[in-house]
Structures are given as C-alpha cells and as structure tokens.
Amino acid sequence: MKLKVLPLISMLAVSALSSCATGPNAQQGSVIGALGGAAAGGIIGNQSGRGLEGAAIGAGLGAVAGNAIGNSKDQRNGYYRRY
Structure with missing residues (x-):
C-alpha cells in the first residue's frame, strides 16, 4: 500500500516545487x-519490475531539475517576474 502512494506524493511535490519559478525557460525546462x-525512470524501473513507479519518480525529479536549470537561464537573461 505504501508504494502506491509514493508516485502521488512525488507528483504533488513536483507541482509545489516547480511552481516557484515561472519564467519561459523554467516552464520549458x-x-x-x-x-x-x-x-529514464521508466527504463530503470522496468529492470526491477516497477516501471510505472520509476517513471513517476523520474518525472518528478526531472521536472524539478529542469525547472531549476530553466530558472537559472531566465535569471541570466534578465527575466524577472513582476507581481
């Protein structure tokens, strides 16, 4: 039961963390x-028989990393969100 909740928790964490930076490169990243x-997570998870869980965890980690890289590019290019 615990392993079925893990993909849901990772998706919620991704949506919370990736919403912090919203520049164009951050969104694309x-x-x-x-x-x-x-x-990548699906391929790695398939080797252990848990392809969907691997894909969900990989998507979460990839989204957070891509957002951080894109946000860095936005800051370097001078894009700042004005409230």
Missing part, C-alpha cells in the same frame, strides 16, 4: 525534464 525523467 520543467516539461522537457519531466519527459526525459519519465523515460
């Missing part, structure tokens, strides 16, 4: 990171 992380 989140999407690309999530897709790449899901692919």
